[in-house]
Amino acid sequence: MKENKIELKIQALVDGELTESEAEQMRECMDNDVRLQILYAQLIQTKDLISKHEMSRILPESGDFYWTKIAQEIGGVEPANQGSNNSLVIKWLFRRLAPLLGIATIVLLITLQQPSVPDLGIEFKSDHELELLDDDIEVMTFNSIDDSISIVWLDYSMDLQKDYMELWLD
Amino acid sequence: MMEILSKYSLGKFFVFVAIWLFVVSGVASGKADSIEISASLVVGTSKEKKGSKKVSDPIRKRLSKVFKWRNYYKLSVKQLSIPDDKTKTTKLSKKAFIKVNNRKNGKISVSLFSGAKMLIQKSQTLRTGSYMVLAGDSKGDSAWFIVISKTN
Numbered sequence: 001m002k003e004n005k006i007e008l009k010i011q012a013l014v015d016g017e018l019t020e021s022e023a024e025q026m027r028e029c030m031d032n033d034v035r036l037q038i039l040y041a042q043l044i045q046t047k048d049l050i051s052k053h054e055m056s057r058i059l060p061e062s063g064d065f066y067w068t069k070i071a072q073e074i075g076g077v078e079p080a081n082q083g084s085n086n087s088l089v090i091k092w093l094f095r096r097l098a099p100l101l102g103i104a105t106i107v108l109l110i111t112l113q114q115p116s117v118p119d120l121g122i123e124f125k126s127d128h129e130l131e132l133l134d135d136d137i138e139v140m141t142f143n144s145i146d147d148s149i150s151i152v153w154l155d156y157s158m159d160l161q162k163d164y165m166e167l168w169l170d
Numbered sequence: 171m172m173e174i175l176s177k178y179s180l181g182k183f184f185v186f187v188a189i190w191l192f193v194v195s196g197v198a199s200g201k202a203d204s205i206e207i208s209a210s211l212v213v214g215t216s217k218e219k220k221g222s223k224k225v226s227d228p229i230r231k232r233l234s235k236v237f238k239w240r241n242y243y244k245l246s247v248k249q250l251s252i253p254d255d256k257t258k259t260t261k262l263s264k265k266a267f268i269k270v271n272n273r274k275n276g277k278i279s280v281s282l283f284s285g286a287k288m289l290i291q292k293s294q295t296l297r298t299g300s301y302m303v304l305a306g307d308s309k310g311d312s313a314w315f316i317v318i319s320k321t322n
Contacts, residue, residue: 127277129293137289142236147300149232152292154306158266158284158314160213160245 010036014043205272206322207250207296211262212315213308214239229317232301239313249321252278262316270318280304280318296320 006029012018013026030036059066128150132139138155212225216239223244224230230242248260252272261267271279279293282304296302302318 127293127295129279129291131291131293133288133290139290144232147297149236149301149303150292150294151236151303151305152290154289154304156284156289157307157309158263160211160263160308160312160314 006036007039010040011043014040014047203254204251204322205276205278205296205320207252207270207278208247208319208321209250209260209262209268209270210247210315210317211245211266212242212317213245213312214242214305214315215310215312216240217311219243225317228299229301233303233315237305237313239311242315263314266314266316268316268318276320278302278318278320282316298322 006026009018009022009026010030013023018026030040061069128141128143130139130141130152140153142149142151142153144150210225210229212229212233214233214237218241225233225242225244233242234240246262248262250258250260250270252258252270254272254274257269257271259267259269265285267283269281269283271281273279273293275295276297277293277295279291280302281291282289290304292302292304294302296318298320300319304316304318306314308314
């Protein structure tokens, strides 16, 4: 833990973030420790490499304005934390109200489905039964849409000539 | 005294009305148990036969909508009054006859026979003003139709 602190201080020394006295103190520490000297040399080397090879980035606006925007965005996140309290309330309400809303929806659907179908004056009867005793006779059926006439056409010829004669001789 | 008499006669009157209603309802229900059926043998033809008995306009219109023939003549008409659960038979032509069974609540079952051979049995609820038709070919350019309707 202590070593980690010293390493961080060396990093700060490399970055020029220490006060003069702190820097002097760190140099004294490094004089007595080869490992710290190596670390310091590596960090200096790395810093040099980065500074030489880092691509320069041009800000789209002035530096102040750029950072102000970042600060505003960070500020915008905070209200979201406040909003989380509201969302908890909404969630709690939803948990309580969801079953009630579900029941109300089912009741509404049942109520809406119950009204009788508008009477269009058309009756559909489906109690027609047909029994054919001779398989050789083909049958066709016709029912009018209002069931006012149902016709069974049999492929069966009936000679009505004699009946005709009687009728027309009357 | 008058009050007692009036009360007594009023009581008698109500008893009389009750008996009368009971009898009338019994008669009415007795009548409702029978179904009145009209069965006609009809020939459909393209030829016109003057002086022949034409079918009624409702039947002609309904048949003309379905079949090619324009002229429909009655060969025979039979009226049947059939009590509930009873069957009646009627002859419509030399060979053809029908058996009609009253299956209650307006439902009938019609069996068509040609000679001794039963051809078909059709059952349905028949409303007043609706028709059950059994039909088939006949000799020449004509067809036979048995038109059954409820008349009560």
